[in-house]
Amino acid sequence: MESLTLRASPSSTASPLLRLPGRRRAASVRVSASGAGAGAGEPDLSVTVNGLKMPNPFVIGSGPPGTNYTVMKRAFDEGWGGVIAKTVSLDAGKVINVTPRYARLRADPNGSTKSPIIGWQNIELISDRPLETMLNEFKQLKKEYPDRILIGSIMEEYNKAAWHELIERVEESGVINFSCPHGMPERKMGAAVGQDCALLEEVSGWINEKATVPVWSKMTPNITDITQPSRIALKSGSEGIAAINTIMSVMGIDLKTLRPEPCVEGYSTPGGYSARAVHPIALAKVMQIARLIKEEFPEGGRSLSAIGGVETGNDAAEFILLGADTVQVCTGVMMHGYGLVKKLCTELQDFMRMHDFSSIEDFRGASLPYFTTHTDLVQRQKEAIKQRKAIRMGLQSDKDWTGDGFVKETESMVSN
Known part of the structure; x- marks a missing residue:
């Protein structure tokens, strides 16, 4: 698990997520699609996940598209079902992001600038903006968009008190997540937690004993069997799983300078790989987690948010067919803009019309039974x-x- 997501409440006054202190249990957490807001005869894209109603299943994934008030407001205005803010921690002073911090892989092996981008790498860390600044912006967004879903993303060092303090402060603004596959493993942050099941179990326990809103645990794909940490996170009390985070990668070597890319003062570091090239890998991981949830947590109430190379409505349909409740997009927004959500919705509805599906629930998990040994x-x-x-x-x-x-x-x- 790389990240824990404490889902945001839609308003500061009446949140379906807030429960009695000490424990969160999603009694009415069944994922469903409702007819509200659908046009006459139009497929309904709305979903309700862990008590949160969204107009569509498309969520901005944690990263640059949720880095500040301005861009998150833009996402809401464009019609995204939910927004996950960029990951925050108590001390932003320990984070220094460098430039350049992105590298691209194009379909043309010669790297033509006109060739489609199929892979994207980042060596970016969590937010370097002060926590108080981010919290104030969360509050402002919740005030302006009381019926929209804002989700925070949190990450801390191996320190129970720090985790509890961060959760409390972020919950006051109504939001939370827990993320970053490659960020600062030397501090037992990010990938270090997702790749060490004993560490994951302990940290998940800290988070779930403190949190009063549902938690989504974000899984790293940089592990042999993604179901192992997923199982631990769910048994530790998390209401949902988000997968996959980016894949550890080295984008390439400049054959003229012999230096790795992206190159910062002649040096680089492995980073997170995303975009269309990771989609097949993400499909396999999501399928495995969906089967785990279905087979080992049949009581329901556990959700799955799929991530990985989504640029079209058909990409999203594949994830939903495997059992995903929501679909996150991050790199796709960086490449195509916030207006991408309109295309995603239109194409997903076209798919639903083709099969005469009236709601997301009509086909969620429909392809899962066709996997075997x-x-x-x-x-x-x-x-x-x-x-x-x-x-x-x-x-x-x-x-x-x-x-x-x-x-x-x-x-x-x-x-x-």
Whole structure:
């Protein structure tokens, strides 16, 4: 797990997320789609996840698109279902972001600037803005958009008191998340938590004993089996899982200078890989987590937010078909702008019309049952081949006689 997400309340006065102190349990946390707001005959994109109603399942993922008041306001104005702010911690002074901090991989191996971007790397850390500044902006946004979903993202060092203080301060503004796959592992932050299940269990316990709003735990893909930390996070009390965070990467080496990219004063560091190239990997990880939730947490109330290379409505449909409740977009917004949400909604509705789906719930998880083991695939194919051979061997019943080509039909049943 790289990040914990404490979901934001839609308003500061009446939050469906706030529960009695000490424990959060989502009794009415079933994910559902409602007809409210849908046009006549139009597929309804609205969802309710962990008590939060969203007009559509598209959420701005934690990162630059949620870095300050101005851009988060823009996201709400454009129509995003929810916004996750850039990750904050108690002491922003320990964070210094460098420039350049992004690198791009293009489809053309020669790197033509006209070639589509398929991969994106960042060596960016969490927000370097003071926590108080971010909290004030959260409060302002909640005041201006009381019915919209604002989500905070938090990350701290290996210190229970620090985690509790951060949770308390961020909850006062109505928001929280817990994130960053590559940021400062030397401080037991970010990926260090997601890759160490014992550490994850302890930190998740700290967070869930303090938080009074639902928690989403964000999973790193930089691990052999993503279901292991996911299981621990859910057993520790998290209401949901978000996956995947970015994949550890080195974007490339400049063959003229022999220096790695992105190059800062001649040096670089591994960073997080995102964009379309990671989509197939994210699909596999989300599928595994969705199966885990279905099989080991059948009581319901656990949600799944999918992340990874979403640039079209069809990309989102794939995640939902695997069991995702919401779909996060970060790099896609950086490349295409906040208006991308309109395209995503239109294309997702086009997909729903094609299959006569009226709501998100109509097809959520529909493709999940079609995954099995390789051994089972072999057996299924053997049976299918056997059946096809039986049909080719001849008529199977008297009712199949046609009278046409009588000799040929008879011959089909002769054993050579």
